[in-house]
Amino acid sequence: MKKLILSIDGRDVEVLAQKAKGKVWFHWQGDTYEYTPRAAQKASGSGQAALDPTQIVAPMPGKIIKLQKQEGDSVKEGETVVVMEAMKMEYNLKASKEMSIKKILVSENQTVSLAERLVELEEL
Amino acid sequence: MGDIKKIAIANRGEVAVRIIRACQELGLESVLLHSKADINSRAYRMSDAQICIGDSPVGESYLSIERNIDGALAAGADAVHPGFGFLSENADFAQALQDANIDFIGPSPEAIRTMGDKIAAKKIIAKANVPSVPGYNGADQSPEALAKEAEKIGYPVIVKAAAGGGGRGMKVIVDSTSAIEMIAAAKREGLSAFGSDQVFLEKYLNRAKHIEVQIFGDLSGNVVHLFDRECSVQRRHQKIIEEAVSGSISHELRSKMTDAAVKLAKAVKYVGAGTVEFLVQDDEFYFLEMNTRLQVEHPVTELVLGVDLVKAQILNQMNRFNVWEQDLLIPRGHAIECRLYAEDPFSVGMPSTGTIGFQSWPDAPGRRFDYGYEAGDAVTPFYDSMMAKIIVWDETRSRAISKMLKTLDETILFGVKSNIPFLKQILSHPEFVDGSFNTQFINQHFAEGAIPFNNSDQVSAIGEMCIDKIADVAPGSQSFKSPWAQSWSNT
Known part of the structure; x- marks a missing residue:
């Protein structure tokens, strides 16, 4: 952890900061921010995966509790496809638009890691 | 019930720390019964002794009656403090401790069984004339039968794990279309968090x-x-x-x-x-x-x-x-x-x-x-x-x-x-x-969570400046953790 004095808009401000795993954590004016450097943002195309309607990825590490759909099924927007458990709570992973299930890549009771692809979908 | 010199803690995290503090102030020895994952934790560092009772998943450590009893016996503990969550409201655990001649810091197994089982508790409540919310706590536990009862009570209805607490195994059912699905989910959560899939239903008070x-x-x-x-x-x-x-x-x-x-x-x-x-x-x-x-x-x-x-x-x-x-x-x-x-x-x-x-x-x-x-x-x-x-x-x-x-x-x-x-x-x-x-x-x-910050330009500017000025740290590495970090709190 480092205490930095940065010049922002001509004013000196105090920021506490730490780099970890390619990201910067800093505390400034009462709030803490996790910041991904611009260079890394471009490289990984960060944010793309979550918005892609053709796949459902694990938003956290955890366990697959239930698969509500089978390959070939169609799903409506907002319909639950996968039920996951993490930190003792269940989470419903939903389809972001009307699609059909192309491929299911996991099975019930399987442990999955963060951002692991669970289901592939395709346009109807 | 008698003199206590050594207390085993069947829990983790901040509540384990809270109990260790109380033991220290009373001049009692504390033994932490922990999982593999919690070797790197504040409670581990603060307790007088530590016994690893199993692997990281709760079923293999914190939720296992057998492993906690074995740990308490191995520790030579006179009593076990269960904290909250995990086995704290498990009458079988309290009973097993009693049978092993170890004090359970809490009420009797009978009181836990009666009040901890929310269905039995409701019966006592009725006898004591304490008002309670209309609901169903019958023996038929099939999701279909429960869904019918929910209909009778009138939506919205809340389904709860009988052995539950802390929000787990609880769902609000707003109408009949999702009833069976929600009941099944509550039963699964109850089973995974508390080892029992028994549930009950209540009318949901919506501005209480x-x-x-x-x-x-x-x-x-x-x-x-x-x-x-x-x-x-x-x-x-x-x-x-x-x-x-x-x-x-x-x-x-x-x-x-x-x-x-x-x-x-x-x-x-x-x-x-x-x-x-x-x-x-x-x-x-x-x-x-x-x-x-x-x-x-x-x-x-x-x-x-x-x-x-x-x-x-x-x-x-x-x-x-x-x-x-x-x-x-x-x-x-x-x-x-x-x-x-x-x-x-x-x-x-x-x-x-x-x-x-x-x-x-x-x-x-x-x-x-x-x-x-x-x-x-x-x-x-x-x-x-x-x-x-x-x-x-x-x-x-x-x-x-x-x-x-x-x-x-x-x-x-x-x-x-x-x-x-x-x-x-x-x-x-x-x-x-x-x-x-x-x-x-x-x-x-706050249905969507907190309202996002709207200062992304400033955050990027500060973030980029920080990158230029500081070196990476690898959490947990030798250079990051000083030799004193084990015994010093960083407050």
Whole structure:
């Protein structure tokens, strides 16, 4: 952890900061921010995966509790496809638009890691 | 029941730390019964001895009666403190300890069985003439039969795990289309979190406040109440902010509720610390459930009354405790607790895991920090996401709110995302400030989580400047963790 004095808009401000795993954590004016450097943002195309309607990825590490759909099924927007458990709570992973299930890549009771692809979908 | 020299702690995180502190102050030895994942934890470092009872998944460690008993025996412990969650309300565990000649710090297995099983509790309640919410607690547990009963009660209906608590295994059913699916989910959550898929149904009160009464019984049958706490700020039935005492009930209602709680505790010959939870709507109160254990939010009661509930629990078990005199228990000022969850505050409580790179708790008068992780420790997906609790006391409610906001501003936590931005928005909301909020507060005002920051340009600018000026650290590596980090807290 480092205490930095940065010049922002001509004013000196105090920021506490730490780099970890390619990201910067800093505390400034009462709030803490996790910041991904611009260079890394471009490289990984960060944010793309979550918005892609053709796949459902694990938003956290955890366990697959239930698969509500089978390959070939169609799903409506907002319909639950996968039920996951993490930190003792269940989470419903939903389809972001009307699609059909192309491929299911996991099975019930399987442990999955963060951002692991669970289901592939395709346009109807 | 007798002399206790060594206490085994069948828990983890901040509550394990809380119990270790109480042991230390009473001159007792503490032994932590922990999982593999918790070797890097504050409780591990603070306890006098540690016994690894199994692997990281809860079923193989914290939820295993057998492994906890074996651990307590191996430790040579005279007593086990179960904390909250895990096996704290498991009558079989209390019974198994009794059979192994080890004290369970809590009520008798019979009292846990009666009150901990929310279905049996409702029957006692009816006998004691304490009002309760209409519902179904019958033996037919098939999702189809339960869905029919839900229809009879009339939607919205809440389904709850009979052995549950802490918001797990609870679902609100709004109409018949999702009923069977929701009931099945509640049963699964109950089974995975508490080892039982028994559920019951209740009419869902949609603008109620959650107000609970702390009670305490000694071995001679005396029971006192330690006033009330309001815990209406909840998301998915998980409490987020708690206060003592509630700022929103009348004198008359408070005295009716505390009387009912004491009456109930006496009816089951209750020993130790317990909490009777009520829902309050339109100046009427309804019994919700009794928790036969210490509560997460016990510190707010401790701060307004100047008591130590954990030490009282231990001394009571040793028969060295005469319960407080009711007339001398007078709440003073106002206390607020915020639970710090490891989660993304802007995406409806999505858990966040990782290694804590740095943390700083801004100590000052009237502030208390109960925490289980330190820099270098990992927050894993195996356990509940509560990392810490911040509790403040001040002379009035509005000053306590200001103090909490200031404290949260000054709290620094790097490496794992926390709900601090969310907590600050709640504390600043007009309905929270004026006290009119109910259990629907989060749903109504923060359904999408906290409102995102709107200063991304400045954040990028500062972030880029920081990168230029500081070096990477690898959390947990030798260069990052000093040789003294094991014994020093970084407050």
